[in-house]
Amino acid sequence: MIKSNQSTKREALTTLSQKELHSINAYWRAANYLSVGQIYLMDNPLLKEPLKPEHVKPRLLGHWGTTPGLNFIYVHLNRVIRQKNLNVIYITGPGHGGPAIVANVWLEGTYSEYYPNVSEDENGMKNLFRQFSFPGGIPSHVAPETPGSIHEGGELGYCLSHAFGAVFDNPDLVAACVVGDGEAETGPLATSWHSNKFLNPVRDGAVLPILHLNGYKIANPTLLARLPHNELESLMQGYGYRPYFVEGSDPEMMHQDMAAALDTCLDEIAGIQREARENGFTERPYWPMIILRSPKGWTGPKEVDGKKTEDFWRSHQVPFAEVRENPAHLRLLEKWMRSYRPDELFTESGTLKPELKELAPKGQKRMGDNPHANGGVLLQALHLPDYRDYAVSVPSPGAVEGEATRVMGMFLRDVMKMNEQASNFRVFGPDETASNRLGSLFEVTDRVWTESIKPYDEHLSPNGRVMEILSEHTCQGWLEGYLLTGRHGFFSCYEAFIHIIDSMFNQHAKWLKITHYQIPWRRPIASLNYLLTSHVWRQDHNGFSHQDPGFIDHVVNKKAGVIRVYLPPDANTLLSVTDHCLRSRNYINVIIAGKQPEWQWLDMEAAVKHCTIGIGIWEWASNDSNDGDPDVVMACAGDVPTLETLAAVDILRDKIPDLKIRVVNVVDLMTLLPPEEHPHGMKERDFDDIFTTDKPIIFAYHGYPWLIHRLTYRRTNHNNLHVRGYKEEGTTSTPFDMVVMNDLDRFHLVADVVDRVPRLRQKGAYVKKYVQERLIAHKEYIYKYGEDMPEIRNWKWKQ
Ligand SMILES: Cc1ncc(C[n+]2csc(CCOP(=O)(O)OP(=O)(O)O)c2C)c(N)n1
Numbered sequence: 099m100i101k102s103n104q105s106t107k108r109e110a111l112t113t114l115s116q117k118e119l120h121s122i123n124a125y126w127r128a129a130n131y132l133s134v135g136q137i138y139l140m141d142n143p144l145l146k147e148p149l150k151p152e153h154v155k156p157r158l159l160g161h162w163g164t165t166p167g168l169n170f171i172y173v174h175l176n177r178v179i180r181q182k183n184l185n186v187i188y189i190t191g192p193g194h195g196g197p198a199i200v201a202n203v204w205l206e207g208t209y210s211e212y213y214p215n216v217s218e219d220e221n222g223m224k225n226l227f228r229q230f231s232f233p234g235g236i237p238s239h240v241a242p243e244t245p246g247s248i249h250e251g252g253e254l255g256y257c258l259s260h261a262f263g264a265v266f267d268n269p270d271l272v273a274a275c276v277v278g279d280g281e282a283e284t285g286p287l288a289t290s291w292h293s294n295k296f297l298n299p300v301r302d303g304a305v306l307p308i309l310h311l312n313g314y315k316i317a318n319p320t321l322l323a324r325l326p327h328n329e330l331e332s333l334m335q336g337y338g339y340r341p342y343f344v345e346g347s348d349p350e351m352m353h354q355d356m357a358a359a360l361d362t363c364l365d366e367i368a369g370i371q372r373e374a375r376e377n378g379f380t381e382r383p384y385w386p387m388i389i390l391r392s393p394k395g396w397t398g399p400k401e402v403d404g405k406k407t408e409d410f411w412r413s414h415q416v417p418f419a420e421v422r423e424n425p426a427h428l429r430l431l432e433k434w435m436r437s438y439r440p441d442e443l444f445t446e447s448g449t450l451k452p453e454l455k456e457l458a459p460k461g462q463k464r465m466g467d468n469p470h471a472n473g474g475v476l477l478q479a480l481h482l483p484d485y486r487d488y489a490v491s492v493p494s495p496g497a498v499e500g501e502a503t504r505v506m507g508m509f510l511r512d513v514m515k516m517n518e519q520a521s522n523f524r525v526f527g528p529d530e531t532a533s534n535r536l537g538s539l540f541e542v543t544d545r546v547w548t549e550s551i552k553p554y555d556e557h558l559s560p561n562g563r564v565m566e567i568l569s570e571h572t573c574q575g576w577l578e579g580y581l582l583t584g585r586h587g588f589f590s591c592y593e594a595f596i597h598i599i600d601s602m603f604n605q606h607a608k609w610l611k612i613t614h615y616q617i618p619w620r621r622p623i624a625s626l627n628y629l630l631t632s633h634v635w636r637q638d639h640n641g642f643s644h645q646d647p648g649f650i651d652h653v654v655n656k657k658a659g660v661i662r663v664y665l666p667p668d669a670n671t672l673l674s675v676t677d678h679c680l681r682s683r684n685y686i687n688v689i690i691a692g693k694q695p696e697w698q699w700l701d702m703e704a705a706v707k708h709c710t711i712g713i714g715i716w717e718w719a720s721n722d723s724n725d726g727d728p729d730v731v732m733a734c735a736g737d738v739p740t741l742e743t744l745a746a747v748d749i750l751r752d753k754i755p756d757l758k759i760r761v762v763n764v765v766d767l768m769t770l771l772p773p774e775e776h777p778h779g780m781k782e783r784d785f786d787d788i789f790t791t792d793k794p795i796i797f798a799y800h801g802y803p804w805l806i807h808r809l810t811y812r813r814t815n816h817n818n819l820h821v822r823g824y825k826e827e828g829t830t831s832t833p834f835d836m837v838v839m840n841d842l843d844r845f846h847l848v849a850d851v852v853d854r855v856p857r858l859r860q861k862g863a864y865v866k867k868y869v870q871e872r873l874i875a876h877k878e879y880i881y882k883y884g885e886d887m888p889e890i891r892n893w894k895w896k897q
């Protein structure tokens with residue numbers, strides 16, 4: 099081990115006795131042997147007979163290059179966990195090294211407990227090999243199927259944010275986090291080093307980053323591996339870490355160095371925590387980290403077909419293929435596997451030899467069985483105040499104004515307060531908690547901050563529970579790590595910029611889908627809740643760049659069973675939806691709600707009913723209830739479309755009093771789907787009852803109009819469905835001009851009705867003329883005065 103700031107001259111370290119060194123190396127060989135076996139073999143697991151083509155899998159799939167390094171780290175963590183009685187989870191950024199984690203979890207005995215058919219014997223070993231990357235078997239990555247994992251690592255970049263998320267409010271937990279040197283080039287990873295500025299050693303656990311400099315990615319060297327030593331060291335120091343270098347390829351030296359480095363790092367962590375817990379938090383400490391420089395594909399074939407393979411990118415995936423067909427490759431594989439001397443590692447019946455087995459920790463100290471990596475088993479329900487207590491009093495629809503997210507902020511404030519003791523609730527966001535009007539939270543907590551704090555700073559403290567960093571990736575990663583380890587959270591974000599984490603959302607949705615449907619031992623975790631506010635229709639300060647409602651379209655691609663989308667039209671519906679989301683499990687809930695003062699429509703009792711069903715006719719706004727036979731259905735989803743629809747109804751009542759209008763509001767977008775497609779989907783009959791089978795439907799929607807067609811294309815009355823929504827028109831203009839630019843305003847909606855209700859063809863000409871004139875008047879007015887016409891600004895629903 100080379101300590102940061104010391105000379106790079108190697109010291110001969112002797113942390114391990116010869117016996118320990120020998121057995122640690124043997125354990126590592128066993129893990130490496132099992133890893134190669136998983137990638138290549140489907141039979142003859144102990145090589146009891148000479149290797150034949152039929153023992154080898156027909157399709158060779160997986161990643162070897164990162165695997166020996168991951169095995170090396172795992173084995174050493176086992177030692178230090180036992181020696182210091184630690185509580186450690188293992189997070190592998192290069193999760194493509196699945197064989198390593200599966201091998202180690204099997205060696206420590208956990209795997210066979212979770213999957214009894216993969217037993218600790220020769221037959222189990224055969225199943226272990228065969229199932230890997232095999233139809234009906236397990237994925238090649240550290241997937242949800244892998245005990246001990248909270249991080250798939252398929253999409254690179256999120257390991258550190260997951261690791262930090264896992265240790266927040268888990269004072270006894272250490273997350274050992276392997277960062278791939280290629281992965282370290284990604285934006286999300288690069289910014290996540292700064293998570294240490296949000297970690298308070300008094301109340302949080304610790305992350306031990308292990309930067310794995312194996313030098314290469316898939317087909318290139320990595321930037322960090324080729325930086326001069328002092329630049330790399332300075333970089334990590336600049337991020338606030340104290341790096342310890344473990345570098346080389348000679349196993350004996352490397353074992354000694356790694357053992358010493360881990361001892362030092364974990365002692366330093368314990369020292370930092372002791373100091374902070376005894377004396378209180380004073381300043382952000384320098385947390386230790388390890389920089390492990392070891393060859394990619396370490397212990398694998400040095401060359402294949404005359405080409406450099408070990409310590410080069412060629413070892414990234416399967417170092418050589420065509421093993422069944424090419425006898426030289428078959429011999430090479432056998433030689434490689436026998437180089438680990440399996441007969442010294444496993445008994446005749448295929449069990450790890452008892453003296454090696456002793457190296458693994460016991461019970462839940464095994465990293466594969468750490469309950470934090472199956473957070474649902476630790477999950478405690480939140481204490482929730484009665485959301486009805488925060489209700490906005492709405493004497494009649496449209497009688498009062500309110501700011502939906504501000505009201506929600508008061509509810510969240512009390513959720514925060516009531517769970518202070520349990521320390522299992524945090525709110526995340528990229529610098530927008532106050533701007534999104536959730537500022538009431540700051541009455542009971544602060545933003546967490548372990549950097550210096552100036553006397554004039556507001557609401558910053560090392561003890562805060564609001565987590566703000568201007569990195570949507572880091573917020574998302576922290577929250578995922580926090581949820582996956584059994585806690586609760588809430589992410590508020592500008593609607594347009596949540597797209598930055600589209601791909602992370604994908605990965606989390608995939609994780610939930612697999613755990614939800616296929617892995618009974620993974621207990622349900624709290625849902626990931628998004629509040630998307632500062633939405634497309636009210637970007638008064640920002641304009642076009644901030645206008646994008648497309649996250650919903652992205653979300654609905656995912657497995658219906660794990661996603662929910664809510665568009666509450668006012669404060670009371672937002673409260674009801676929020677309460678529901680905080681109680682739910684294993685979903686991703688997307689709530690879209692504005693933060694501006696808007697008319698309030700439903701009192702609390704009506705809001706609860708409306709949200710429970712998710713969609714409904716608003717009788718008080720409709721005039722077809724006598725015979726239930728409307729001329730037109732005016733549907734709306736989202737706060738601004740709801741306002742415009744009601745204003746359009748108001749005009750129509752005035753101009754065409756005998757027109758029978760039915761107003762339908764959708765809170766839960768998924769009700770539009772058929773029940774076969776989504777658990778919330780409305781039955782055919784119910785849908786037809788609400789939307790009729792033959793009347794025109796004018797649907798004013800918050801987002802891109804195509805989505806409503808996508809969700810309803812199989813419905814009887816789809817041919818009569820006409821959707822208005824965002825069509826990529828926008829700039830910095832007045833709120834009403836935004837809807838006008840996208841034909842979603844009340845006047846366009848009125849014209850749509852006139853165009854589509856057959857009996858209005860002639861009669862409606864006057865009404866159309868009226869709305870055209872109002873639209874011209876609108877443009878003239880805003881160009882002249884810079885604000886919306888008084889009839890728009892002062893519009894009010896007539897009681
Ligand atoms: C975000 C992302 N981009 C690209 C890939 C494709 N990919 C898989 S592995 C890999 C190289 C990873 O290199 P490194 O992090 O150094 O891992 P290791 O060398 O340990 O295999 C790449 C580019 C990916 N998985 N995720």
Ligand SMILES: [Mg+2]
Pocket residue numbers: 278279280310311312313314315320394
């Ligand atoms: Mg690498």
